[in-house]
Amino acid sequence: MYNFENLNDYEFEILCKDIMEKKLNAELRVYKQGKDGGIDINAFTGNEIIIQVKHYVKSSYNSLKTSLISELKKVKKLNPNQYYICTSQKLSVQNVNEIYELFKNFMNSSKNIIDGTQINEFLKEENNIDIVKRNYKLWLTSTNVLEIIYNKNIFIDSDELVYDIEKDSKFYVETESYTNAKKILNNNKVIIIQGDPGVGKSTLSKMLILNYISEGYSVRYSTDNDISNNKKSVIS
Incomplete structure (x- = not known):
């Protein structure tokens, strides 16, 4: 299960x-944040395909519907061949039918409405793992990665580490330091992270932990500055 709450509006777009490029087998364009004139995503060929994205995972259905109603006038003006709506909100059958009634003149069917549940199901398919990996925050905070952290095969001497990783994961950003640190670890199997207080050493280490857990590695964590304890846990 993937947690869309940790994505900002642009990241969700x-x-x-x-997702829609894969579903439609079409090259799509995303526009910068701001007034979109009714277009969040469209095909490079023009307005034949328009996709409106609504990141309303924390909002009510009524808020989502009100926002969509405000788009209707713009959609009529654009007059696309196919109009799609992608939302992080989970919709009921009734919700989908109501939205479809608003935009049915620009949709083949209610399948043009993709909600949070459908997005999750799509991302769970093995042949879509490339999308998950490209969207860094998505896999970093997915429940399957966080569940692995709690697995009994991972020895952690402080629950605080797990709590901190889960709490802070929504703020993680893939930086050049992170990319370089991964290369060093992959090449040398060891890394020493040093720097002045507050530069992000702990955050970087937590990001690396989540990355390697997602790849199937186990974690041995110690705060007593005695590397022999880690050696013993590896041997055992």
Whole structure:
């Protein structure tokens, strides 16, 4: 299960673009944040395909519907051949039918409405793992990665580490330091992270932990500055 709450509006748009490109087998364009004139994503060929993205995972259905109603006038003016709606909100059958009634003149069917549940199901498919990996925050905070952290095969001497990783994961950003640190670890199997207080050493280490857990590695964590304890846990 993937947690869309940790994605900002633009990150969710990028995710929807990646998903819809695969679904439609079309090259799509995302526009910068701001007034979109009714277009969040469209095809490079023009307005034949328009995709409206609504990141309303924490909002009510009524808020989502009100926002969509405000788009209707713009959609009529654009007059696309196919109009799609992608939302992080989970919709009921009735919700989908109501939205479809608003935009049915620009949709083949209610399948043009993709909600949070459908997005999750799509991302769970093995052949879509490339999308998950491209959207860094998505896999970093997915429940399957966080569940692995709690697995009994991972020895952690402080629950605080697990709590901190889960709490802070929504703020993680893939930086050049992170990319370089991964290369060093992959090449040398060891890394020493040093720097002045507050530069992000702990955050970087937590990001690396989540990355390697997602790849199937186990974690041995110690705060007593005695590396022999870690050696013993590896041997055992």
